[in-house]
Amino acid sequence: MTMTEREKQLAALNGDSPDRIPWMPRLEIWYTARYLTGTLPPEFIGKPLGDIQKAMGVGKTARGGHVYTTRIKGVEVNILRDGLRTKTDYVTPIGTVSTVTQRTEELDAVGIYPLEVEHAIKTPEDYDTVMYIIENTEYFPAYEQFIDFDNSIGDDGLPMTQIGDIPFHHFLNVLTGYEKGYLDLFDYPNKVERLLETMHQCLKEKMWPVVANSPGTLFLHGAHFSSQTTPATYFDQYMIPYMQEFADYMHGYGKKVAHHADNDTSEIVDQLRRSRYDMHECYVTAPMVPITLGEARKALGDEVAIFGGVPSVILEEAVSEERFEEYMDEIFAAVAPGDRFILGIADNMMPTSLVSRVKKIGKMVQERGSYPIGA
Template identity: 30%
Template sequence: MNKKERIEAVIRHKKIDKIPWTMYASYPPWGETERRFRNEGLTLIYQHFPICKVTMPEVKVTEESHYLLGSDSGRNVIIRKFSTPRGEVSAKHELFINSLPTPGDLIQKFGSEIDQEMLSWVTGFPFQSESDYEILEFIYENMQFSPNFEEFIKTEELIGSDGFIMANLGQSPFQTLLYQLMGIERCYLEYDSNPKKFRRLYQVLYENLRRKYRLAAESPAHLFWSAENLTSMLTPPDLFQEFYIPFYNEMAEILHKKGKVYAVHMDGNLQNLVHMIKETKIDIIEAFTPPPMGDLSVADAMKIWKDKIIWINFPGTLLATADAKEIKEYTIGMLKSVAPGDNFMIGCTESFPMERWEMAFGAISNTLKEYGNYPIQY
């Protein structure tokens, strides 16, 4: 089996020849080591592919950018404004920099073509006052989606069997409020003090995503990804029951009717939600992070979520601090706990120290070469 066939088999609950090993395509530094790991089985996952294009005819979007640079570090501050007939909201983003642009420089998406992807920090959220409810409702009610299917086909043809594309559908309504529009503190304050308007905006976001999922389900993509950052530390069971489960289940049904597979990024502490997650119609728990970072073991997750696919995120603390022997022992222990290896993949879904790249992932690669064949023998 090639790398793409291996992942396709896992997400369809079929047999494989070896345990897939993956990493988001935006993380590994390209070069000799990256090529070696890919030749040894590492599969790059293109997780940001926008399966739907967005237009907002009634909204004017502008950006202002300025630079703050000290002696050895600085920030690129970007203010993105959204002007509507109901008023204006803006978001403030910041990127770390160590050099200023010159008059002749072209604008690049990333600061380096060899380093890891850099995502901005949101330091100012669009929602700032109660009057912003109406503005945000207008934006999301008037947002229009169109297919990006031809570009998906072209991208898939270019990648061939060497990688896999997840069609990115963004975050669920509550996660959008939590991480994109309000921020954690303001989100829970509004939930408590302004419940009627909060739930109305939630419903507007829900309907917006319902339209998006219905269009996306018509696409040629197989695997669809909800880019959550789910953790029970910020999502108690009562909120998960009210705001998450109905959304996940309806979106899963939309996708399943078209033969699609639904993956949700759940990288936080999940012990308090584990049995509720079991009852959802989600197909893949993606980025599941076991101890020492998470609070739920791989063995327990496999036992409880036996009908779901578990696509783990190899714990970043180990990638950052453990030696090769410790990483090998951890990987072997994990493989033993999932034997024979059905419905399981190993991934890396977060950035890591560049100086650990060759040693840490070399240990994983060597261990999988020795112990990662299916069925797992120990």
């Protein structure tokens, strides 16, 4: 009996044998850009994304669900929009912090999110204000909404529910920016470490139980860790302990956890293996970063799933058809026999990606992706 797309993904996560490797490319950026610019291929005009996914023979990546909502108690949020610039003030009893995001007409045209150009923590005094916000953030189950979303996906995919970033990377990426975050770690280590511990404990006490008791199966917690911005030494000290504790907790409830690996992980792949996460998804590989798919498979071992394998650049017209097919041969060789692997694009089918190549990959999977690959 043929497996559904959901069953194939679950097999990959659980270390079981799928009948065929799953093919789950993310089409959202391509679809949104083409829809907004009126350049969808004629065969797809007027069709929603779900119908296009079916027509292209791919599973649904299903990232739109959520299992909780949040509310910040005792904080006034004021939003001021000025053209393409948006300022958000968070007013607390002990101080105010603000963020600024910037859009551009070019990004708006293709549906890309705005860039945060001003972070909440700018001065040493801001640490206490941010901690107040974190300590007063409450999490409320949204299980019925998730069940509705899950039912809408059905057998076409397995929801991977996003639950935010882990403390250290959220601190660097969102609260301070990378450069200031590392400078503050040297200049104000006590403030930084107190903030990180507050984040850890608040997530553990408030968010983890809501997620663990939810009807979801797979959760995305952490994104864009890299050899450059989260190098091994800092990863070991500030990320591994949290990730291991979180993964162990979730595994105790039968849940699976993943990291969005759309970055250069060549120098931190051992840390990813030791994190106890079940999967690293949108795993980007050479030629976009130094590590190959074969090297990643070997380094991560037999207990960790990879979701990815197809760098978005090989779907571009600038890459010859011959090189594209050679690369796909390399993928099938690297993942044989097909355990703990979901074929996807790292990170997305881009607006200029060739539809013909995405379709061709689907045909290759049908012809060559049966388990065990290469038998």
